Amino acid sequence: MLVCTSCKKEWGEESRPWRCSCGGPLVVGGGVVPFNRGMIRRNEQGMWRYRAALPAGEVCEPVSMGEGWTPLVREPWPGLNLFFKLDYACPTGSYKDRGMAYLVSRIAGLGVREVVEDSSGNAGASMAAYCARAGIGCRIFVPGYTSAGKCVQIESYGGILERVPGSREDTTRAAERAAETTYYGSHNWSPYFAHGVKTFALEIWEQLGFRAPDALLLPAGQGSLVLGCVLAFEALKAAGEIPALPRIYALQPEGCAPLHSAFVKGMDVPDRIEKRETIAEGISSAEPVRGREVLAAVRKSGGAVLSCSDGAIWQGFLALARRGYFVEPTSAIVFPALRQLSERGLLRTGETVAAILTGSGLKGTDKIVALLGH
Ligand SMILES: [Zn+2]
Incomplete structure (x- = not known):
């Protein structure tokens, strides 16, 4: 229901x-629904080891490529017990595979044979891949500015690619019109997507030896990582596995930060903003569908919404690459955010902190080449 x-x-x-x-x-x-360690299917490697935590997860037939169980890597950082969660190591190169594997499994079970989706790129690539596996036809609408790597992925998987001039919001409106005659599988509207996404947080908890970190850093456009995180940790808390929710820090680029603006003004709904271009294309959402839920979740956790400039995000990209992590610029926002949180005293000495690296740099090489000045 x-x-x-x-x-x-x-x-x-x-x-x-x-x-x-x-x-x-x-x-x-x-x-x-409470979830405890005894409910893990330890013989399954990917996110489906947590199928007991997924609604109808025990009865649904997974459309899967073994997504999940990505590395949690200890990273040197002054004063912190810091870990990076390498979700760009999922099958299509982004964490969206968790949400899509579950979403597509559920809609396949409901008999959907054709789907329309809109995306800034990663979710579209992921949906095209999982629909290919499930034999579902898909049409993916993306903004005209989407990185070539993501468009190539969508077409290679057999998705019908529709480039829409204008903003991310124009893309959504075009998809909604197309969906009047077929199933609208929007990951932002889907009630299923965040449940698949939440498995990243369950993994962090298991990989830390069944402990929640003190704080998490999550890039936020529509905010599905925030919502997934809360679903996971509330289930663990209800089962007595953890004493409290970790603090959630949601990260937005200055050029498009409706959640940040609302957070600092004390508003319950995303602020209306004048959107500017940003290198963090994956989190460039001016009108987050579930913004009210995201803001409430961050506040409930005792965390905050932060914003970072494109200059700082680019420096973060370079710093991460020099440490061996080749992520898309969107994901690099965690690096300047770590600095900002440390400087503001919001991360305390000795705390355990997890930051998710969401998407592969291989998707954005056209834009990265330009930024490198070649
Ligand atoms: Zn209603």
């Missing part, structure tokens, strides 16, 4: 709604 986050109306899953008739986003109903 699905529930509207605005008006609380309930919907049967077999009717395949993508949002409520009131316009509100839907979530899977039933509240927090």
